[in-house]
Amino acid sequence: MINKIKGTYDILPDETNKWQNLEEVIRNVSKLFNFKEIRTPIFEYSELFHRGVGETTDIVKKETYDFKDRGGRSVTLRPEGTASVVRSAIENKLYASANQPVKLYYHGPMFRYERPQKGRYRQFRQFGAEALGSNSPLIDAEIINYASTVLEALRIKDITVKVNSLGGSESKETYKQKLKEYLKPNITKLCSDCQRRYEENPLRVLDCKVDKGNPILVKAPKPLDYLTDEDRYHFDQVIEALDAIGLNYVVDNSLVRGLDYYTHTVFEIDANLESLGAQKTLVGGGRYNNLVKSLDGPDVPSVGFAFGMERLLIALESVNKIEPKPFIHCFMIALGDSVKNDSLRIVNDLRHGGLVCDYDFFNKNLKGKFKQSDRLNPMFNLIYGSEEKEKGVINVKVVKTGEQKQVPLKDLYQFLVNSIRNITTNSCAGNCSSCDECD
Structure with missing residues (x-):
């Protein structure tokens, strides 16, 4: 027997409704914020991710699926969505669109070679959004609000929105130097990955999961202390915008995010849910003003976020305790x-x-047909035999109540539609996915 590859999983028919419901929420919220869907290839030239995500990141150094195609070209299965969206925006000149900023969202499979665990797979699905073309602090707040609204629409309420600023190139470089000076005497006391990151990109030391609570990192200098006046003004405007829309947040001055391309605003949203365990973060993002230019595009400021969709489904295990029965x-x-x-x-x-209708394709006896009906959970059983055919009628049985009525065939469709409307108006019948009655 050939089994699935380690780190992958099958989404079986009983589970697909969860994914469909999640995707529907994503589409609906994206419409509210006027973000349009973009779909990019699953594999790209390796150079895109090496330059876009960063040569020094763990994603590129340890986790990408790189291979040579039959033409000898170096190709990579996409490990994240932002670089592909930016490549597409440059190649298709979306940055020149009359509608600015360009507001895009995506969802689909990504690939990283990492140790599989609950909610983290080698093939996983990501939902993200990018807004290209505006340097306004308002679009930073818009992106944070968009991500928060997705969680609100999923009824994930106990969340913490954490925001910080790394500043622009000048602020970031000054902070890097101060951080290196601080870490140098104690760098050997941190993990081996932190020692490597110290040389390659010291900001990523602060993103370490192993030494997260280490006093050396807790007492490290903070990015906010080294912002230029201009960068501080930008961050203050983001905070004012979040206050204006009434979004609850905390300023986490240790937050840096793990990718090299971030500048200015960075944020994460944690959810205090039992199903998530110790890893509470559901979404992260921020501004990346230099990424488009670094990939040979024009100087286009941008901001975005990304969710791991498997993590969202795990979070929903704590929210939706009772799964709706398929019908x-x-x-x-x-x-x-x-x-x-x-x-x-x-x-x-x-x-x-x-x-939505189904049929007995096994020619079972009457008892078997009703057993199959029980498994499918219909609202109505339609019972039709030679006597009904002769009379031009059909017997309609409301499964939940047992009420049965003979209906002329010519009136069947309208009768069913009216009955469904009455049933769903008076009671959700346990078939909904998100109404208060089923909480």
Whole structure:
């Protein structure tokens, strides 16, 4: 037997409804903020990620899936979405669009060779957004609000929004030097990865998961203390905008994020949920004003975020304690071979009207048909035999109440639609995914 590759997983039919519901929320919230979907290739030239994400990052040094294609070209399965979106924006000149800023979102599979654990896989799915073209602090606040609203729409309420600023190139460089001076006497007391990062990109020492609580890092200089007046003004404007929209946040002056391209505003949102365990962060992002230019595009300021979608589903385990039972609108119970084709036609007509219907394809006895109906959880059983055919009627049984009525075939569709409307108006019937009645 051939098994799936380590670090991958199958999304089976019983689980796909969770993914579909999550994707629907993402689409709906993205529409509210006027972000448009973009879809980029799953693999790109390796140079894109080496230059875009950063040669010194763990993603590029340890985790990318790099290979040579049949033409001898170096290709990489995308480990994150931002670099691909920026490449597409440059190649297709989206930065020249009349509508500015260019507001894009994406979701899809990404690939990183890391140790698999709950919520972290070698093939995983990411949802992210990028706003290209504006240096306004308001778009920083917009991006943070957008990410927060996604969690709100998913009914994930106990969250902490953490914001900080790294400043622009001048502030960042000054801070790097001060941080290196501070760390130098004690660098051998930190983990081996931190010692490597100290030489390559000292900011990433502060992002270490191993030494996160180490007093050496806790007492380290903070980026906010080295901002230029201009960079401080930008961050103050972001804070004022967050206050204006009533978004609760904390300024975390130790927050740096793990990718090299960040400048100015950075943020993360944590959720205090039992299902997440010790790793509470659901989304991270910030501004990356130099990335487009570094990939041979024009000087276009940009800001964005990314969610791990598996982590979002784990978070939802704490929110949605009771999973809605899958259901269909109608199950057809055909009584005998003489009506099987007529029954199929009736089912097909109902499907074309937008009703979810299924059928017994195993020619089971009557008891078996009702057992199959129980498993599918229909709102209605449609019972149709030779007598009903002769009369031009069909028996409609409301499964939940047991009420049964004989309905003329010509009126069946409208009868079902009216009945469904009455049922869903008076009670959610346990078939919803997010109403207060099912909390």
